[in-house]
Amino acid sequence: MKINELTKPWSAFNYGFLDESAKREIRRRTLKAVAIPGYQVPYASRDVPIARGWGTGGLQVTLTLLKPDSVVKVIDQGADDSVNASSIRKFLAKVGGATETSDTTEATIIQSRHRIPEEKLREDQILVLQVPNPEPLRPVQPDMSIAREMHGDADYGQLWLILYEQLVRSGRIMQGSSYPSMVNGRHVMTPSPIPRWDVPKLNQADHLTILSAGREKRIFAVPPHTSVEPLVFDDVPYRVEDHQDKTCYRSGVEGFFMNELPQDDGSSLYELSDSHFGIKSIRKAEGEPVTLGETWYKNGRME
Amino acid sequence: MTLSILPTAGDIRTNAAFEELMWALARPGLERRLPTAGFRAIAETLIDRECTFHAADDVALSELLMLTGGKPAAIENTDYVFAPLATAEDVAMLSGLRIGTLAYPDEAATLFASARFGAGQALRLIGPGIRGSLTIRIDGVHPSFWRMRASSIHYPLGWDLYVLDGDRLIGIPRSTKIEVL
Numbered sequence: 064m065k066i067n068e069l070t071k072p073w074s075a076f077n078y079g080f081l082d083e084s085a086k087r088e089i090r091r092r093t094l095k096a097v098a099i100p101g102y103q104v105p106y107a108s109r110d111v112p113i114a115r116g117w118g119t120g121g122l123q124v125t126l127t128l129l130k131p132d133s134v135v136k137v138i139d140q141g142a143d144d145s146v147n148a149s150s151i152r153k154f155l156a157k158v159g160g161a162t163e164t165s166d167t168t169e170a171t172i173i174q175s176r177h178r179i180p181e182e183k184l185r186e187d188q189i190l191v192l193q194v195p196n197p198e199p200l201r202p203v204q205p206d207m208s209i210a211r212e213m214h215g216d217a218d219y220g221q222l223w224l225i226l227y228e229q230l231v232r233s234g235r236i237m238q239g240s241s242y243p244s245m246v247n248g249r250h251v252m253t254p255s256p257i258p259r260w261d262v263p264k265l266n267q268a269d270h271l272t273i274l275s276a277g278r279e280k281r282i283f284a285v286p287p288h289t290s291v292e293p294l295v296f297d298d299v300p301y302r303v304e305d306h307q308d309k310t311c312y313r314s315g316v317e318g319f320f321m322n323e324l325p326q327d328d329g330s331s332l333y334e335l336s337d338s339h340f341g342i343k344s345i346r347k348a349e350g351e352p353v354t355l356g357e358t359w360y361k362n363g364r365m366e
Numbered sequence: 367m368t369l370s371i372l373p374t375a376g377d378i379r380t381n382a383a384f385e386e387l388m389w390a391l392a393r394p395g396l397e398r399r400l401p402t403a404g405f406r407a408i409a410e411t412l413i414d415r416e417c418t419f420h421a422a423d424d425v426a427l428s429e430l431l432m433l434t435g436g437k438p439a440a441i442e443n444t445d446y447v448f449a450p451l452a453t454a455e456d457v458a459m460l461s462g463l464r465i466g467t468l469a470y471p472d473e474a475a476t477l478f479a480s481a482r483f484g485a486g487q488a489l490r491l492i493g494p495g496i497r498g499s500l501t502i503r504i505d506g507v508h509p510s511f512w513r514m515r516a517s518s519i520h521y522p523l524g525w526d527l528y529v530l531d532g533d534r535l536i537g538i539p540r541s542t543k544i545e546v547l
Binding site: 071079084099215286 | 376381392
């Protein structure tokens, strides 16, 4: 075998920014992640032109999946128009020729930081979640080698202890985001810092979710139709945020996850966190021909 | 500066093949279609010089896999195994497939095999990626294979299976439970 049989002709730039060996590695790791739902698969995590901690893990997965007819939506805390989300979306369009969109129903790949859209994802859509800390056991076990053994043994008792301590101290579970969740009855994962509101959207979903932590070099996945159960006590049911009765001050829509905007007089206004869902709702109210997708929550409740 | 943002023919092929491989594992038992028939597209999509492979007695396939830079290895410590499942001897060869460790269950083998879909043994699949249950028919696989699979997989330890019929592909990850009907 000769070296030129193993290489391909020189080119200034590879499609989708990552070189092919990086993509092959992420492909191999992703397949393992899908085969063992919730298990954190180590991967190399190459450099991409944004800083670690700003979505490099999600970006590498999206770049690997990218093809010229991909339609990408990038979300940052529910918004499509933040600097981080816009920059990543433009980068994907530039290096992959992908089409940019803000509409959840049009997207083929949705890369997100800290939210899952309010409109239901279909079985042909892929949700890529950016993960800052992939290890749900870190609060109880800072040594990641020991944490890995604990995952191997399904030794998750201490996670319930944290929740119990929160209950005793505060009267309710204080875990606001990254709520530890049991996947396929075997591995506990952190669903990335999505609010409690979004965790039930992963359970028995139609879409595929891939979670990737670039700085921590871990990739994990939740296939469609897989159980994702937040850790709870039998007598203390899981509670999502109390946003059922909040009304968006811009669109007048009720019953979805809201951003709270403190006002000078001490009161609060609320606006839809899923920004494009809000835009579509306003356009629809103004009589434009906009179709809203089916939503996970109906009247502030999830069946 | 102008960027060449168009993928090459090879990029398109491997990207499409990966998408099929991924959805095949994400939705076990549902048929997917590879861009080209046979193992070639799989090899160029996944395997490079960081991988080991085992291609039984198939010399042509071995040569093809060598071109990816992968290293041939014994079945007990191989990442990617390409093997027939037609006879009891074929199946017995595979009893040593790597199943990973509890700390690293991903350090396990992936088995690729040829078979015929839509006829023969009926299998009922349940598990992640399957809504309720799904019944498929696969022919050309020795009956002992399904027993061997059941006894060697202790989730999360185990190996993942891809079955090919021409360009048609079915994925059966270790998380899938199979009832032989």
